[in-house]
Amino acid sequence: MQATETPETTKNRPKKQSAFDWLYTDIAIDLGTANTLIYERGKGIVLNEPSIVAMDAKGGVVAIGHEARLMHEKTHQNIRTIRPLRDGVIADFEVAEHMIRGMIKKVKKRWYSSTRKMVVCVPSGITEVEKRAVRDSAERAGAKEVFLVDEPMAAAIGIGLDVHEPVGNMIVDIGGGTTEIAVIALSGIVYSQSVRIGGDKLNEVIINYFRRNHNLLIGERTGEEVKMTLGSATPLDEEIEMYAKGRDLINGVPKTRVVTSRDVREALSETVNTIVESVTKSLEQTPPELSSDLLDRGIMLTGGGALLKNLDRLIMETTELPVHIAEDPLTAVVRGTGAILEDIDFYKSVLT
Numbered sequence: 144m145q146a147t148e149t150p151e152t153t154k155n156r157p158k159k160q161s162a163f164d165w166l167y168t169d170i171a172i173d174l175g176t177a178n179t180l181i182y183e184r185g186k187g188i189v190l191n192e193p194s195i196v197a198m199d200a201k202g203g204v205v206a207i208g209h210e211a212r213l214m215h216e217k218t219h220q221n222i223r224t225i226r227p228l229r230d231g232v233i234a235d236f237e238v239a240e241h242m243i244r245g246m247i248k249k250v251k252k253r254w255y256s257s258t259r260k261m262v263v264c265v266p267s268g269i270t271e272v273e274k275r276a277v278r279d280s281a282e283r284a285g286a287k288e289v290f291l292v293d294e295p296m297a298a299a300i301g302i303g304l305d306v307h308e309p310v311g312n313m314i315v316d317i318g319g320g321t322t323e324i325a326v327i328a329l330s331g332i333v334y335s336q337s338v339r340i341g342g343d344k345l346n347e348v349i350i351n352y353f354r355r356n357h358n359l360l361i362g363e364r365t366g367e368e369v370k371m372t373l374g375s376a377t378p379l380d381e382e383i384e385m386y387a388k389g390r391d392l393i394n395g396v397p398k399t400r401v402v403t404s405r406d407v408r409e410a411l412s413e414t415v416n417t418i419v420e421s422v423t424k425s426l427e428q429t430p431p432e433l434s435s436d437l438l439d440r441g442i443m444l445t446g447g448g449a450l451l452k453n454l455d456r457l458i459m460e461t462t463e464l465p466v467h468i469a470e471d472p473l474t475a476v477v478r479g480t481g482a483i484l485e486d487i488d489f490y491k492s493v494l495t
Protein backbone atom coordinates (compact mmCIF):
# COMPACT_ATOMS: atom_id res chain seq x y z
CA MET A 144 0.00 0.00 0.00
CA GLN A 145 1.01 3.60 -0.42
CA ALA A 146 2.43 5.35 2.65
CA THR A 147 -0.02 7.78 4.27
CA GLU A 148 1.49 11.13 5.25
CA THR A 149 0.33 12.46 8.61
CA PRO A 150 1.06 15.77 10.37
CA GLU A 151 3.66 13.95 12.47
CA THR A 152 5.56 12.70 9.46
CA THR A 153 5.66 16.04 7.74
CA LYS A 154 6.39 18.01 10.91
CA ASN A 155 9.07 15.72 12.26
CA ARG A 156 11.04 14.49 9.32
CA PRO A 157 13.63 12.07 10.71
CA LYS A 158 17.00 13.57 11.25
CA LYS A 159 19.93 11.53 9.95
CA GLN A 160 21.54 10.01 13.01
CA SER A 161 24.50 8.32 11.45
CA ALA A 162 26.03 7.58 8.09
CA PHE A 163 24.48 4.12 8.34
CA ASP A 164 20.93 5.34 9.07
CA TRP A 165 19.71 4.12 5.70
CA LEU A 166 20.49 0.56 6.76
CA TYR A 167 17.84 0.66 9.46
CA THR A 168 14.09 1.04 9.63
CA ASP A 169 12.26 2.35 12.70
CA ILE A 170 8.66 1.22 12.89
CA ALA A 171 5.56 1.52 15.04
CA ILE A 172 3.16 -1.37 15.07
CA ASP A 173 -0.47 -1.76 16.11
CA LEU A 174 -0.63 -5.49 16.64
CA GLY A 175 -4.40 -5.97 16.74
CA THR A 176 -6.68 -8.96 17.13
CA ALA A 177 -8.34 -8.15 13.81
CA ASN A 178 -5.81 -5.95 11.96
CA THR A 179 -2.11 -5.18 12.10
CA LEU A 180 -0.90 -1.77 10.99
CA ILE A 181 2.70 -0.62 10.53
CA TYR A 182 3.92 2.96 10.52
CA GLU A 183 7.40 3.66 9.23
CA ARG A 184 9.38 6.57 10.62
CA GLY A 185 9.34 9.48 8.19
CA LYS A 186 6.83 7.77 5.87
CA GLY A 187 3.54 7.18 7.69
CA ILE A 188 1.31 4.12 7.55
CA VAL A 189 2.89 1.59 5.19
CA LEU A 190 0.88 -1.55 5.97
CA ASN A 191 -2.70 -2.30 7.04
CA GLU A 192 -3.61 -5.98 6.85
CA PRO A 193 -5.74 -8.54 8.71
CA SER A 194 -3.92 -10.38 11.52
CA ILE A 195 -4.11 -13.81 9.89
CA VAL A 196 -1.49 -16.35 8.82
CA ALA A 197 -2.04 -19.35 6.55
CA MET A 198 0.27 -22.28 7.34
CA ASP A 199 0.84 -25.62 5.65
CA ALA A 200 0.84 -29.00 7.37
CA LYS A 201 4.61 -28.81 7.97
CA GLY A 202 4.34 -25.47 9.75
CA GLY A 203 5.56 -23.39 6.81
CA VAL A 204 4.00 -19.99 6.15
CA VAL A 205 1.81 -19.99 3.03
CA ALA A 206 0.38 -16.47 3.24
CA ILE A 207 0.07 -13.53 5.60
CA GLY A 208 -2.49 -10.72 5.91
CA HIS A 209 -4.92 -10.01 3.03
CA GLU A 210 -3.92 -13.13 1.13
CA ALA A 211 -4.40 -15.35 4.19
CA ARG A 212 -7.75 -13.69 4.93
CA LEU A 213 -9.01 -14.70 1.48
CA MET A 214 -8.20 -18.32 2.37
CA HIS A 215 -9.82 -18.07 5.84
CA GLU A 216 -12.54 -20.71 6.31
CA LYS A 217 -11.93 -22.02 2.79
CA THR A 218 -8.89 -24.19 3.47
CA HIS A 219 -8.33 -27.94 3.04
CA GLN A 220 -6.48 -30.30 5.37
CA ASN A 221 -3.03 -29.20 4.20
CA ILE A 222 -3.58 -25.52 4.92
CA ARG A 223 -4.95 -23.88 8.03
CA THR A 224 -5.47 -20.22 8.76
CA ILE A 225 -4.60 -18.95 12.20
CA ARG A 226 -5.35 -15.68 13.96
CA PRO A 227 -2.45 -15.47 16.43
CA LEU A 228 -4.11 -12.86 18.66
CA ARG A 229 -7.15 -13.42 20.84
CA ASP A 230 -8.76 -10.81 23.07
CA GLY A 231 -6.04 -8.30 22.23
CA VAL A 232 -3.17 -10.52 23.36
CA ILE A 233 -0.88 -13.01 21.66
CA ALA A 234 -2.44 -16.45 21.87
CA ASP A 235 -0.03 -18.27 19.54
CA PHE A 236 3.53 -16.99 19.94
CA GLU A 237 5.12 -18.87 17.10
CA VAL A 238 2.51 -17.78 14.57
CA ALA A 239 2.54 -14.20 15.91
CA GLU A 240 6.29 -14.08 15.35
CA HIS A 241 5.89 -15.38 11.78
CA MET A 242 3.24 -12.74 11.20
CA ILE A 243 5.28 -9.83 12.56
CA ARG A 244 8.36 -10.98 10.66
CA GLY A 245 6.37 -11.44 7.43
CA MET A 246 4.67 -8.06 7.69
CA ILE A 247 7.97 -6.28 8.41
CA LYS A 248 9.44 -8.03 5.37
CA LYS A 249 6.63 -6.62 3.24
CA VAL A 250 7.57 -3.06 4.16
CA LYS A 251 11.35 -3.44 4.35
CA LYS A 252 13.36 -0.79 2.49
CA ARG A 253 15.93 -3.26 1.23
CA TRP A 254 16.40 -6.98 1.85
CA TYR A 255 19.47 -6.30 3.98
CA SER A 256 18.01 -3.46 6.07
CA SER A 257 17.05 -4.29 9.65
CA THR A 258 14.60 -2.97 12.21
CA ARG A 259 16.15 -0.77 14.84
CA LYS A 260 13.45 0.80 16.99
CA MET A 261 9.99 -0.71 17.30
CA VAL A 262 7.14 0.90 19.22
CA VAL A 263 4.36 -1.58 19.90
CA CYS A 264 1.02 -0.83 21.52
CA VAL A 265 -0.56 -3.24 23.99
CA PRO A 266 -3.98 -3.38 25.69
CA SER A 267 -3.85 -1.46 28.98
CA GLY A 268 -5.16 -4.42 30.98
CA ILE A 269 -2.53 -6.99 30.04
CA THR A 270 -0.35 -8.77 32.56
CA GLU A 271 3.43 -8.43 32.87
CA VAL A 272 3.77 -11.92 31.38
CA GLU A 273 1.67 -10.93 28.36
CA LYS A 274 3.75 -7.75 27.95
CA ARG A 275 6.93 -9.82 28.07
CA ALA A 276 5.50 -12.05 25.35
CA VAL A 277 4.90 -9.06 23.06
CA ARG A 278 8.39 -7.73 23.71
CA ASP A 279 9.96 -11.16 23.07
CA SER A 280 8.00 -11.60 19.83
CA ALA A 281 9.09 -8.16 18.62
CA GLU A 282 12.72 -8.88 19.49
CA ARG A 283 12.66 -12.29 17.86
CA ALA A 284 11.14 -10.67 14.79
CA GLY A 285 14.34 -8.61 14.58
CA ALA A 286 13.80 -5.37 16.57
CA LYS A 287 16.91 -4.08 18.35
CA GLU A 288 15.04 -1.78 20.75
CA VAL A 289 11.39 -2.32 21.72
CA PHE A 290 9.13 0.28 23.37
CA LEU A 291 5.62 -0.50 24.60
CA VAL A 292 2.72 1.91 24.89
CA ASP A 293 -0.83 1.42 26.17
CA GLU A 294 -3.38 1.32 23.36
CA PRO A 295 -5.75 4.03 24.68
CA MET A 296 -2.76 6.37 25.18
CA ALA A 297 -1.68 5.74 21.57
CA ALA A 298 -5.26 6.30 20.40
CA ALA A 299 -5.44 9.63 22.27
CA ILE A 300 -2.18 10.82 20.68
CA GLY A 301 -3.33 9.53 17.30
CA ILE A 302 -6.45 11.66 17.34
CA GLY A 303 -4.43 14.73 18.22
CA LEU A 304 -5.17 15.15 21.95
CA ASP A 305 -2.50 16.82 24.07
CA VAL A 306 -1.99 14.01 26.56
CA HIS A 307 0.49 16.03 28.63
CA GLU A 308 -2.16 18.60 29.66
CA PRO A 309 -3.67 18.56 33.18
CA VAL A 310 -7.07 17.91 31.60
CA GLY A 311 -9.07 14.69 31.53
CA ASN A 312 -9.91 12.91 28.27
CA MET A 313 -11.87 9.70 27.98
CA ILE A 314 -11.00 7.29 25.18
CA VAL A 315 -13.12 4.26 24.33
CA ASP A 316 -11.22 2.07 21.86
CA ILE A 317 -13.40 -0.76 20.54
CA GLY A 318 -11.24 -3.24 18.66
CA GLY A 319 -11.73 -6.78 17.41
CA GLY A 320 -10.90 -8.50 20.70
CA THR A 321 -11.10 -5.87 23.41
CA THR A 322 -12.76 -2.63 24.41
CA GLU A 323 -10.33 -0.34 26.17
CA ILE A 324 -11.74 2.50 28.22
CA ALA A 325 -9.31 4.99 29.71
CA VAL A 326 -9.23 8.40 31.31
CA ILE A 327 -5.99 10.15 30.43
CA ALA A 328 -4.40 13.26 31.98
CA LEU A 329 -0.84 14.54 32.55
CA SER A 330 0.75 11.88 30.27
CA GLY A 331 -0.71 9.07 32.33
CA ILE A 332 -3.67 6.76 32.51
CA VAL A 333 -5.69 7.81 35.54
CA TYR A 334 -8.22 5.02 35.18
CA SER A 335 -8.53 2.21 32.71
CA GLN A 336 -10.69 -0.77 32.09
CA SER A 337 -10.10 -3.43 29.48
CA VAL A 338 -13.09 -5.59 28.64
CA ARG A 339 -12.43 -8.67 26.55
CA ILE A 340 -15.39 -7.90 24.29
CA GLY A 341 -15.10 -6.34 20.84
CA GLY A 342 -16.03 -6.78 17.20
CA ASP A 343 -15.25 -10.53 17.21
CA LYS A 344 -17.84 -11.11 19.92
CA LEU A 345 -20.43 -9.19 17.88
CA ASN A 346 -19.67 -11.43 14.86
CA GLU A 347 -20.08 -14.50 17.04
CA VAL A 348 -23.44 -13.29 18.33
CA ILE A 349 -24.66 -12.85 14.74
CA ILE A 350 -23.48 -16.36 13.79
CA ASN A 351 -25.39 -17.76 16.79
CA TYR A 352 -28.46 -15.75 15.84
CA PHE A 353 -28.54 -17.37 12.36
CA ARG A 354 -28.01 -20.81 13.83
CA ARG A 355 -30.82 -20.44 16.36
CA ASN A 356 -33.37 -18.53 14.34
CA HIS A 357 -32.76 -19.64 10.76
CA ASN A 358 -31.07 -23.05 11.18
CA LEU A 359 -28.33 -21.56 9.02
CA LEU A 360 -24.62 -21.96 9.62
CA ILE A 361 -22.78 -18.87 8.39
CA GLY A 362 -19.03 -18.22 8.40
CA GLU A 363 -17.06 -15.62 10.36
CA ARG A 364 -16.66 -13.40 7.30
CA THR A 365 -20.39 -13.42 6.54
CA GLY A 366 -21.13 -12.66 10.20
CA GLU A 367 -18.81 -9.66 10.03
CA GLU A 368 -20.32 -8.47 6.75
CA VAL A 369 -23.83 -8.63 8.26
CA LYS A 370 -22.60 -6.66 11.29
CA MET A 371 -20.97 -3.95 9.18
CA THR A 372 -23.94 -3.65 6.80
CA LEU A 373 -26.91 -3.98 9.15
CA GLY A 374 -25.59 -3.79 12.71
CA SER A 375 -26.73 -0.88 14.85
CA ALA A 376 -27.03 0.07 18.51
CA THR A 377 -30.33 2.00 18.25
CA PRO A 378 -33.13 2.00 15.61
CA LEU A 379 -32.08 3.30 12.21
CA ASP A 380 -33.97 6.12 10.46
CA GLU A 381 -34.60 3.64 7.70
CA GLU A 382 -34.36 -0.06 8.58
CA ILE A 383 -32.48 -2.15 6.00
CA GLU A 384 -32.11 -5.81 5.05
CA MET A 385 -29.76 -8.10 3.17
CA TYR A 386 -29.30 -11.68 2.04
CA ALA A 387 -26.86 -13.91 3.89
CA LYS A 388 -25.55 -17.20 2.55
CA GLY A 389 -24.67 -20.27 4.57
CA ARG A 390 -25.36 -23.97 5.05
CA ASP A 391 -28.77 -25.21 6.10
CA LEU A 392 -28.33 -27.11 9.36
CA ILE A 393 -31.27 -29.45 8.68
CA ASN A 394 -30.58 -30.76 5.18
CA GLY A 395 -26.97 -29.60 4.76
CA VAL A 396 -27.47 -27.71 1.51
CA PRO A 397 -26.38 -24.11 0.74
CA LYS A 398 -29.16 -21.63 1.58
CA THR A 399 -29.83 -17.91 1.45
CA ARG A 400 -31.81 -16.07 4.11
CA VAL A 401 -33.03 -12.50 4.40
CA VAL A 402 -32.06 -10.71 7.59
CA THR A 403 -33.15 -7.26 8.74
CA SER A 404 -31.32 -4.57 10.68
CA ARG A 405 -33.99 -4.88 13.38
CA ASP A 406 -33.17 -8.59 13.91
CA VAL A 407 -29.45 -7.93 13.99
CA ARG A 408 -29.84 -5.07 16.49
CA GLU A 409 -31.83 -7.34 18.77
CA ALA A 410 -29.18 -10.04 18.53
CA LEU A 411 -26.37 -7.55 19.28
CA SER A 412 -28.13 -5.65 22.04
CA GLU A 413 -26.87 -7.64 25.05
CA THR A 414 -23.22 -7.38 23.97
CA VAL A 415 -23.55 -3.73 22.96
CA ASN A 416 -25.14 -2.99 26.34
CA THR A 417 -22.21 -4.65 28.12
CA ILE A 418 -19.86 -2.25 26.30
CA VAL A 419 -22.02 0.76 27.23
CA GLU A 420 -22.27 -0.41 30.86
CA SER A 421 -18.47 -0.58 31.01
CA VAL A 422 -18.35 3.05 29.88
CA THR A 423 -20.78 4.14 32.61
CA LYS A 424 -18.86 2.11 35.19
CA SER A 425 -15.66 3.87 34.13
CA LEU A 426 -17.35 7.24 34.51
CA GLU A 427 -18.32 6.32 38.06
CA GLN A 428 -14.67 5.60 38.83
CA THR A 429 -13.34 8.85 37.36
CA PRO A 430 -12.08 11.44 39.91
CA PRO A 431 -14.53 14.41 40.08
CA GLU A 432 -12.16 17.09 38.72
CA LEU A 433 -11.46 15.00 35.64
CA SER A 434 -15.09 14.06 35.42
CA SER A 435 -16.00 17.72 35.02
CA ASP A 436 -13.51 18.00 32.12
CA LEU A 437 -15.46 15.26 30.38
CA LEU A 438 -18.60 17.39 30.51
CA ASP A 439 -16.96 19.76 28.01
CA ARG A 440 -14.74 17.38 26.12
CA GLY A 441 -17.01 14.36 25.99
CA ILE A 442 -15.96 10.83 25.10
CA MET A 443 -13.83 9.93 22.06
CA LEU A 444 -14.59 6.65 20.30
CA THR A 445 -11.80 4.92 18.35
CA GLY A 446 -11.20 1.44 16.89
CA GLY A 447 -13.28 -0.31 14.23
CA GLY A 448 -16.15 -0.96 16.64
CA ALA A 449 -16.75 2.81 16.84
CA LEU A 450 -18.22 2.45 13.35
CA LEU A 451 -21.15 0.32 14.53
CA LYS A 452 -24.14 2.43 13.51
CA ASN A 453 -25.59 4.63 16.27
CA LEU A 454 -23.24 3.34 18.96
CA ASP A 455 -22.20 6.95 19.59
CA ARG A 456 -25.87 7.88 19.95
CA LEU A 457 -26.53 5.09 22.49
CA ILE A 458 -23.51 6.08 24.60
CA MET A 459 -24.57 9.73 24.39
CA GLU A 460 -28.14 8.94 25.49
CA THR A 461 -26.93 6.73 28.34
CA THR A 462 -24.19 8.99 29.72
CA GLU A 463 -25.66 12.37 28.72
CA LEU A 464 -22.16 13.40 27.58
CA PRO A 465 -21.03 14.51 24.13
CA VAL A 466 -19.64 11.52 22.19
CA HIS A 467 -17.35 11.91 19.17
CA ILE A 468 -16.23 9.27 16.70
CA ALA A 469 -12.55 9.86 15.85
CA GLU A 470 -11.67 10.57 12.28
CA ASP A 471 -10.59 7.30 10.66
CA PRO A 472 -11.05 5.34 13.92
CA LEU A 473 -9.33 2.19 12.55
CA THR A 474 -5.97 3.94 12.21
CA ALA A 475 -6.04 6.13 15.35
CA VAL A 476 -3.87 3.76 17.41
CA VAL A 477 -1.15 3.32 14.78
CA ARG A 478 -1.09 7.06 14.04
CA GLY A 479 -0.48 7.67 17.76
CA THR A 480 2.12 4.91 18.00
CA GLY A 481 3.78 6.46 14.94
CA ALA A 482 3.77 9.93 16.52
CA ILE A 483 5.56 8.45 19.56
CA LEU A 484 8.14 6.82 17.28
CA GLU A 485 8.77 10.16 15.56
CA ASP A 486 9.60 11.82 18.88
CA ILE A 487 10.41 9.23 21.53
CA ASP A 488 11.98 11.79 23.88
CA PHE A 489 8.87 13.97 23.89
CA TYR A 490 6.67 10.97 24.63
CA LYS A 491 9.05 9.17 27.03
CA SER A 492 6.62 9.64 29.91
CA VAL A 493 3.80 7.78 28.15
CA LEU A 494 5.79 4.61 27.44
CA THR A 495 4.96 1.68 29.70
Ligand SMILES: Nc1ncnc2c1ncn2[C@@H]1O[C@H](COP(=O)(O)OP(=O)(O)OP(=O)(O)O)[C@@H](O)[C@H]1O
Pocket residue numbers: 174175176177178179230231232317318319320321322341342343367370371374445446447448449450451452472473
Ligand atom coordinates in the same frame (compact mmCIF):
# COMPACT_ATOMS: atom_id res chain seq x y z
N1 LIG B 1 -18.41 -0.39 9.87
C1 LIG B 1 -18.19 -1.20 10.92
N2 LIG B 1 -19.20 -1.50 11.76
C2 LIG B 1 -18.99 -2.31 12.83
N3 LIG B 1 -17.79 -2.85 13.13
C3 LIG B 1 -16.76 -2.58 12.31
C4 LIG B 1 -16.88 -1.73 11.17
N4 LIG B 1 -15.67 -1.64 10.55
C5 LIG B 1 -14.82 -2.40 11.27
N5 LIG B 1 -15.46 -2.98 12.32
C6 LIG B 1 -14.91 -3.93 13.30
O1 LIG B 1 -13.79 -3.38 13.93
C7 LIG B 1 -12.96 -4.46 14.40
C8 LIG B 1 -11.51 -4.16 14.06
O2 LIG B 1 -11.15 -2.98 14.67
P1 LIG B 1 -9.63 -2.64 14.97
O3 LIG B 1 -8.82 -2.84 13.76
O4 LIG B 1 -9.62 -1.32 15.64
O5 LIG B 1 -9.31 -3.81 16.03
P2 LIG B 1 -7.90 -4.42 16.45
O6 LIG B 1 -6.99 -3.29 16.79
O7 LIG B 1 -7.44 -5.38 15.46
O8 LIG B 1 -8.35 -5.20 17.77
P3 LIG B 1 -7.83 -5.10 19.28
O9 LIG B 1 -7.58 -3.65 19.57
O10 LIG B 1 -8.96 -5.66 20.09
O11 LIG B 1 -6.63 -5.97 19.34
C9 LIG B 1 -13.44 -5.72 13.70
O12 LIG B 1 -14.16 -6.53 14.62
C10 LIG B 1 -14.38 -5.19 12.63
O13 LIG B 1 -15.43 -6.09 12.36
